[in-house]
Amino acid sequence: MDSIHIQGGKRLEGAIPISGAKNAALTLLPCALLTEDKLTLTNLPRLADVDSFGHLLNMLGVSTKVEGVKPGEFGRCMTLRAGEIASTVAPYDMVRRMRASILVLGPMLARAGESTVSLPGGCAIGDRPIDLHLQALEAMGAEIELAAGYVKATAPKGRIGGGDFSFPVVSVGATENALMAAVLAAGRSQLFNAAREPEIVDLCKLLVAMGGRIEGIGSSHLIIDGVEGLHGCTYAVMPDRIEAGSYACAAGITGGSVDLVGARPEEMLATTNALAQCGLIVEFHEAGIKVTADGGLRPLALSTAPFPGFATDMQAQFMAMLCRADGDSFLEETIFENRYMHVPELRRMGADVDVRGRSAIVRGVPRLTGAQVMATDLRASMSLILAGLAAEGETEVLRVYHLDRGYERLEEKLSAVGATIERRSAG
Numbered sequence: 001m002d003s004i005h006i007q008g009g010k011r012l013e014g015a016i017p018i019s020g021a022k023n024a025a026l027t028l029l030p031c032a033l034l035t036e037d038k039l040t041l042t043n044l045p046r047l048a049d050v051d052s053f054g055h056l057l058n059m060l061g062v063s064t065k066v067e068g069v070k071p072g073e074f075g076r077c078m079t080l081r082a083g084e085i086a087s088t089v090a091p092y093d094m095v096r097r098m099r100a101s102i103l104v105l106g107p108m109l110a111r112a113g114e115s116t117v118s119l120p121g122g123c124a125i126g127d128r129p130i131d132l133h134l135q136a137l138e139a140m141g142a143e144i145e146l147a148a149g150y151v152k153a154t155a156p157k158g159r160i161g162g163g164d165f166s167f168p169v170v171s172v173g174a175t176e177n178a179l180m181a182a183v184l185a186a187g188r189s190q191l192f193n194a195a196r197e198p199e200i201v202d203l204c205k206l207l208v209a210m211g212g213r214i215e216g217i218g219s220s221h222l223i224i225d226g227v228e229g230l231h232g233c234t235y236a237v238m239p240d241r242i243e244a245g246s247y248a249c250a251a252g253i254t255g256g257s258v259d260l261v262g263a264r265p266e267e268m269l270a271t272t273n274a275l276a277q278c279g280l281i282v283e284f285h286e287a288g289i290k291v292t293a294d295g296g297l298r299p300l301a302l303s304t305a306p307f308p309g310f311a312t313d314m315q316a317q318f319m320a321m322l323c324r325a326d327g328d329s330f331l332e333e334t335i336f337e338n339r340y341m342h343v344p345e346l347r348r349m350g351a352d353v354d355v356r357g358r359s360a361i362v363r364g365v366p367r368l369t370g371a372q373v374m375a376t377d378l379r380a381s382m383s384l385i386l387a388g389l390a391a392e393g394e395t396e397v398l399r400v401y402h403l404d405r406g407y408e409r410l411e412e413k414l415s416a417v418g419a420t421i422e423r424r425s426a427g
């Protein structure tokens, strides 16, 4: 298994190109199921999860072709075509490896009139139920059956009718599934308290480019008028605001200056506000966002929340950075119940963090020290990389496959701005 080795203590300086967003890619890819035409997605990040999603779509009968990958270039272009749906079953083995597989449920139901997906089960950061995905589809007329670890959604007359659903809790994935089903429904659907994350806006824009009719894009009230059919198009995946925020924290924790090329300010204001409160200089410019450390880091109080609030996917990276702040910070995790798995590992590097339920107190320490560490999820892994960049001595991060799910060519991007970081393959 690969590991990443970092010699800490280097100040990072330079430009980092921001890749296409993983979470947007994972909801744009299943849109291929909604049309028999060709869908071309550009600026797709080269990530293990994108490959896995491609394989899942292949199993359902979607042909995929990757084009335009040149050495030294980031991103790639994939052409997908679902001429016919060959199977309407997403098997356990796929869903177990990638929770986002659940996002084929809505579009497959809309296109084929039925859809069977293995239940994802729990994961490292919490229970993560899918009840809201199912309730939203039911509200649009789907019949839902649960049996033998699978959920089967059926449209009684071969096509769902559309309907209204009010989400009791804001859910990104459930909003995405509901949207992808509603665009091909026989009538109008309204989603209340829908998620407003930029990745949802990206999905809506793609659906509109394919001929979908959606009003209220960017708001929590989406009105979707189902159409008879959708057509293909070419669409560029939005930049990854979480990747950009992670590298901004790398500038902060190493006292450096990083230009996040391609990052869009309006999609990550909660992050840039928090960076500025921490004492970093944040400059918005035409090509991206430049983040520069200016003396010591100030402590913060942060609470995670749905967009436009502070993203849960940024919590672990900020915690790592705040370990080096001058004072005590207070973090609250309101979205997932088990998202402090990085804390014991950070402590092994000298961090002083106390967790009580959903809250954490992070007491700034004068130094972090390198250690062998391992993480349980993607963003937790990134927090260990960040701590390693600032730590004295060598840090070895194990279970690199978590990082490969979400950070395109991490070592290459960090080396280019002055980090001493390399991947070593064991055996």
Ligand code: UD1
Binding pocket: 023, 024, 026, 100, 126, 127, 128, 129, 130, 131, 132, 133, 134, 169, 170, 171, 172, 173, 174, 312, 313, 335, 336, 337
């Ligand atoms: C997505 C993102 C993930 C991010 C999260 C929150 C992808 C592939 N993943 O995950 O990176 O951390 O949004 O921004 O885009 N919930 C229910 N029932 C449901 C669905 C969700 O109770 O049916 C709860 C969850 O347990 C959680 C909250 O709603 O407490 C938000 O989860 P949700 O927004 O659905 O997260 P994901 O879409 O799984």
